[in-house]
């Protein structure tokens with residue numbers, strides 16, 4: 001049996017901003033694009049969440065809900081620095097860590113669990129260690145599988161610690177909303193609800209056959225996860241060659257503004273994918289297809305690896321502008337990133353627990 005932790009910073013970007021600027025601690029803080037533009041909230045402090053502010057909400061809406069909220073622009077360089085530090089702290093505990101994005105990772109701590117130190121204690125000490133070293137809180141879930149640990153870490157945010165004992169997975173999951181299951185996005189959740197499935201328990205009562213008929217192969221898989229069955233190991237390295245997104249336009253266009261907007265949207269999708277994988281890359285690629293189906297790509301390799309939507313959009317936007325000509329019509333646009341910055345090999349692991 002494995003012991004897996006899932007650790008995730010509380011209100012990551014917003015907490016870093018509060019750490020760096022004592023004047024905004026304890027106050028509603030929203031990090032993200034400016035309200036004048038089409039900016040959205042990337043991260044909201046827990047004080048801001050009391051007003052119903054959530055990430056991915058337009059910044060303008062957020063400031064309507066809480067006019068005295070403090071808006072701060074993102075500072076990705078700083079967040080990446082904090083991210084590297086926390087991953088190093090995780091690696092001191094175990095070499096088997098899998099970053100999922102800048103602010104979260106799975107840790108396989110099986111080797112660390114013993115009769116004297118159970119999973120709860122190890123998780124607790126990790127939280128204390130991160131707080132002491134970085135001044136920030138993480139929430140941690142501990143379980144025998146990745147999917148249960150991830151759900152657990154989210155339950156008692158902020159500063160949460162939730163342990164699901166082996167064997168208790170089913171009872172733990174049953175009352176929770178199906179939307180909490182890994183791989184159940186808003187669309188699937190809506191379809192499940194339309195079938196009267198609100199909780200994970202409702203889902204696991206359905207037969208595999210019925211689930212397969214309704215949701216394809218994903219149906220029985222969701223049920224497996226809902227029962228707490230998930231034997232995916234914590235993966236230290238994941239091989240990805242490129243991450244990209246593309247769209248065929250409903251109607252060909254040569255309009256610079258429409259094309260730029262599309263590049264922004266695609267860059268956002270690429271950035272979300274990168275964030276989930278916890279990687280960044282040096283080479284931004286733009287793929288274009290003209291009305292006559294001629295397809296070509298343009299790419300630029302940057303001096304620093306990037307992963308933020310704005311940075312990808314900026315580079316892709318420059319490539320786009322160079323291709324625009326009056327009368328030149330496009331039917332497909334794609335944005336991609338490659339040349340990933342390789343994760344350093346973890347250093348020799350010291351046989352001790354941090355904070356002990």
Ligand code: DCP
Nearest residue numbers: 009010011012013014042043044055056103157
């Ligand atoms: N992020 C973003 N856009 C989103 C979601 C997240 O730019 N739609 C960024 C900002 C977050 C960071 O990623 O600070 C981590 O995402 P989380 O989902 O872990 O959210 P938070 O850490 O902000 O809050 P929570 O306490 O819920 O984990």
Ligand code: MG
Nearest residue numbers: 008009010011
């Ligand atoms: Mg977080």
Ligand code: MG
Nearest residue numbers: 008101103104
């Ligand atoms: Mg996260």
